[in-house]
Amino acid sequence: MLLSDSDLQAIWLTVRLASIVTFILLLIGTPIAWWLARAKTWLKGPIGAVVALPLVLPPSVLGFYLLLAMGPHGPVGQLTQALGLGRLPFTFWGLVVASVFYSLPFMVQPLQTAFEGIGERPLEVAATLRASPLDAFFTVAVPLALPGFLTASILTFAHTVGEFGVVLMIGGNLPGVTRVASVQIYDHVEALEYAQAHRLSAVMLVFSFLVLLALYAWRPGAKKGA
Amino acid sequence: MNAIDARFRLDWPGFTLDVDLALPGRGVTALFGHSGSGKTTLLRCIAGLEKASRGRLSFKGNIWQDEQTWLPPHQRPIGYVFQEASLFPHLTILGNLQFGMKRSATAQRVGLEQAIELLGIGHLLARKPDTLSGGERQRVGIARALAVGPEILLMDEPLAALDLKRKQEILPYLERLHDELAIPVIYVSHSPDEVARLADHIVAMEGGKVLANGPLGDTLARLDLPIRLGEDAGVVIEATVAERDPQWHLVRVDFPGGHLWVRDNDMPLDHRARVRILARDVSLSHNKGEDTSILNALPARVSEIAEDTHPALALVRLDVGNTPLIARVTKRSASQLGIRPGMELWAHIKAVALIG
Numbered sequence: 001m002l003l004s005d006s007d008l009q010a011i012w013l014t015v016r017l018a019s020i021v022t023f024i025l026l027l028i029g030t031p032i033a034w035w036l037a038r039a040k041t042w043l044k045g046p047i048g049a050v051v052a053l054p055l056v057l058p059p060s061v062l063g064f065y066l067l068l069a070m071g072p073h074g075p076v077g078q079l080t081q082a083l084g085l086g087r088l089p090f091t092f093w094g095l096v097v098a099s100v101f102y103s104l105p106f107m108v109q110p111l112q113t114a115f116e117g118i119g120e121r122p123l124e125v126a127a128t129l130r131a132s133p134l135d136a137f138f139t140v141a142v143p144l145a146l147p148g149f150l151t152a153s154i155l156t157f158a159h160t161v162g163e164f165g166v167v168l169m170i171g172g173n174l175p176g177v178t179r180v181a182s183v184q185i186y187d188h189v190e191a192l193e194y195a196q197a198h199r200l201s202a203v204m205l206v207f208s209f210l211v212l213l214a215l216y217a218w219r220p221g222a223k224k225g226a
Numbered sequence: 227m228n229a230i231d232a233r234f235r236l237d238w239p240g241f242t243l244d245v246d247l248a249l250p251g252r253g254v255t256a257l258f259g260h261s262g263s264g265k266t267t268l269l270r271c272i273a274g275l276e277k278a279s280r281g282r283l284s285f286k287g288n289i290w291q292d293e294q295t296w297l298p299p300h301q302r303p304i305g306y307v308f309q310e311a312s313l314f315p316h317l318t319i320l321g322n323l324q325f326g327m328k329r330s331a332t333a334q335r336v337g338l339e340q341a342i343e344l345l346g347i348g349h350l351l352a353r354k355p356d357t358l359s360g361g362e363r364q365r366v367g368i369a370r371a372l373a374v375g376p377e378i379l380l381m382d383e384p385l386a387a388l389d390l391k392r393k394q395e396i397l398p399y400l401e402r403l404h405d406e407l408a409i410p411v412i413y414v415s416h417s418p419d420e421v422a423r424l425a426d427h428i429v430a431m432e433g434g435k436v437l438a439n440g441p442l443g444d445t446l447a448r449l450d451l452p453i454r455l456g457e458d459a460g461v462v463i464e465a466t467v468a469e470r471d472p473q474w475h476l477v478r479v480d481f482p483g484g485h486l487w488v489r490d491n492d493m494p495l496d497h498r499a500r501v502r503i504l505a506r507d508v509s510l511s512h513n514k515g516e517d518t519s520i521l522n523a524l525p526a527r528v529s530e531i532a533e534d535t536h537p538a539l540a541l542v543r544l545d546v547g548n549t550p551l552i553a554r555v556t557k558r559s560a561s562q563l564g565i566r567p568g569m570e571l572w573a574h575i576k577a578v579a580l581i582g
Contacts, residue, residue: 122312122314124275124299125314126325127275127298128273128326129300129329129370131326131329132298139325144315
């Protein structure tokens with residue numbers, strides 16, 4: 001066996017985390033992207049900037065604030081405790097919440113671009129054909145933005161797989177709970193287990209390359225127009 | 227009967243739309259003007275695609291917009307044809323046609339079949355929009371708007387994005403619409419030719435304001451029409467095909483006040499036809515002129531003389547019986563002939579276009 005059980009466990013945990021985060025961000029990111037693509041108020045600037053913050057912020061800064069917020073005295077921590085959910089830091093779901101913030105721009109920005117690319121016209125056409133705004137969103141905007149949804153989902157998934165700093169800050173290093181692949185590699189290197197580190201790193205490298213290859217070589221709907 | 231009462235006030239940076247209009251509930255009304263005149267904005271206000279800050283709009287007694295009411299576009303019983311066909315690329319032609327039909331309470335199967343037949347697109351139904359020519363796409367766009375079973379059809383320069391050949395391809399279909407459609411149509415255009423062919427009623431616009439609003443024949447014959455038509459100044463006369471002369475390939479068309487001989491284009495006898503006579507094709511004379519090559523000379527009475535776009539030229543409004551005519555002559559000729567209101571003379575007509 002090339003990979004140890006703990007390596008496989010870390011990979012499985014990573015895939016689970018990335019899938020859940022992508023799913024949640026599809027639900028949260030889509031309305032945000034839709035609003036950003038169509039809003040005409042001054043609020044669009046500040047909100048767009050907040051969404052983009054994780055792109056430039058050191059993961060440790062993001063992790064630090066999230067840790068404070070989710071901690072026993074933070075607003076999120078008090079809420080989860082009041083709801084009987086306990087505390088989020090150093091749990092899998094804490095990691096999910098942190099990753100949702102961390103990967104937000106990777107979902108929102110491609111979707112926003114896709115929605116902006118559609119323009120007003122198809123939605124106006126839908127309205128003159130008796131479609132309510134919600135109807136038009138699902139039957140016109142979503143199908144037309146499908147390539148954007150694919151790009152956004154792939155990027156979000158891949159980016160969540162690749163996160164490290166936020167995981168360390170929020171999740172720590174608990175096997176099967178928060179020890180994702182990137183942390184596992186770190187552990188291997190710390191323990192001077194270079195062979196294992198090599199194998200897992202190679203898996204990550206190949207995976208990342210394939211994801212990006214899929215994204216760049218096969219552009220769904222790229223030739224479609226009009 | 228006025229079916230549409232529209233009052234809109236809309237302020238944009240550098241543009242103000244300020245109209246108060248009553249439009250007929252039947253036939254084709256052309257919103258006519260140069261680009262930037264506000265005609266498309268007015269149409270969009272009627273459709274509810276644009277929301278005028280202050281406005282009141284009623285259609286056949288139903289309020290679509292006033293101080294308290296705002297009916298969103300998807301709840302208005304309209305059909306809308308955009309300048310570009312704007313078909314949904316992810317649906318087939320049939321899918322496009324059914325999109326609105328499925329959502330409309332007033333749509334009927336028959337309506338869809340009629341629309342497909344009327345626009346001649348039956349052979350395209352299974353195809354995707356990107357495989358169609360521009361003219362075919364626009365025909366589908368028109369059929370799609372009709373398939374919802376609208377109570378009024380709004381068309382925003384449906385031919386403007388097409389080249390001359392495609393225009394010629396679609397115009398016959400639009401003329402069929404004009405003849406066969408029972409619902410009122412509002413047709414935005416900057417083309418005098420399209421207006422002459424299709425409109426029954428004309429609203430001339432400039433700078434966000436209405437300059438003239440009336441039946442086509444009367445309005446085109448107005449010399450004070452503040453829109454300078456230049457080379458396109460002229461009249462449109464409703465006439466009937468009355469006699470065929472097979473030897474010379476001509477037909478005689480009768481109108482109130484006279485008749486004209488025009489090239490035979492195979493219209494059946496008794497067919498209602500439109501004749502367009504441009505002011506530049508009408509010259510004036512004291513004689514009937516038996517010795518010229520001009521086929522049509524009509525006895526006319528001068529009713530009005532006005533300035534034209536060039537200082538050398540004058541527009542002369544004539545009455546041939548009850549039918550108005552406009553002639554463009556140089557001021558020197560007008561002076562030599564002594565043209566003044568009330569004078570009787572002959573209008574020699576160099577060219578007549580039989581349309582529709």
